[in-house]
Amino acid sequence: MDQLGELINDKTSEELHYLATRHNWDNGVKVLQRITESSACSEATALELFWLAQPQDFQQYKLDITLKDEYQNEVFVLLKIILRNYPDSFYQKTAIQFDPAPFYENELTVPDWIFQKTNGEDSYIYYEEDEIEDWFDTDWKSNIQRAESAIELFNIAWFMDEPEQAALILEHPLCDKGIAVLVFWRLYNECAVYTETNGKLKEIIQDILNNAYPEVLSYDPKTDEKVDYKNTKIVWEIPEIFRKAV
Secondary structure, eight states: OOHHHHHHTTOOHHHHHHHHHTOOGGGOSHHHHHHHHSTTOBHHHHHHHHHHTOGGGGTTSOTTOOOSSHHHHHHHHHHHHHHHHGGGTOSBOOSOOOOOHHHHTTOOOOOGGGGSOOOSEEOOOOOOHHHHTTOOHHHHHHHHHHOOSHHHHHHHHHTOOSHHHHHHHHHSTTOOHHHHHHHHHHHHHHOTTSTTHHHHHHHHHHHHHTTOSOOOEEOOGGGOTTOOOOOOOOOSOOOGGGGSOO
C-alpha cells in the first residue's frame, strides 16, 4: 500500500473530515482525491471540498479534458471525482454538517445580452473628468438628483465609482436601460471590492429583465474602454444537489 493509502485506509468519516479540512492545498490535492474516493468519506466532507475547489473557475473546461497546468488539473480531477460520486449517494450520511450557501449565494452569472449595445439615441460624453474628480458625496447626490435629461444622467454615470452613486443614478426617474447597463459595468469594474456589489448587479439584471427601464439612449459596453470583461462560456453546470446543505 502506498503512503497515501496508509494515510487514508481504515480512517473513520470523522477522521477523514479532519484530514480534509486541515489540509494545505498548496501541498497538492492528491490526498483530497483519495479521501473523496473513499467510501468512508462523508457527504459533508465531499461537499465542502467541492466548494473549496472553486468549481466556478472550471466551468469553462469540458469535463473530459486534461488541463496543462499540473496543479489546476489535480483540482479539476478532484471536482470530477465528486461530480461523479456525489449524485450517486456514494458518500456516507453522518452527523457532520456543511452548508454551501456562503460559497454561491453571491455568485454572479453575467448574461450575454448585458454586454450588447442597447437601443436608443446615440450617447456621447461632454463632461470632463476634471469637472467630476473634486466632487464630494454631497455633490454627487445633488448633481444626480438635479439631472434634467437622460444624457446628463448618462454623463454623470460615466464617471461613477461608488455603490452609493450607482443607487442614486438607478433611482432617478430619467434612468433608462442604456444608463442601467452603463452603471452595471461601472459597478462590475470599479466596485468589485465592495461586498454589496454582486447583489446590486443581480438587481440590475433582474430589473432590466422586468423592463423597469425604457430604451432611450444607446450604449455599447464593447466600445467602452473602461469595461474590462472576458466573456467566458460555461460548458457544464453545477448540479442543484450541490447547493443543498447536509
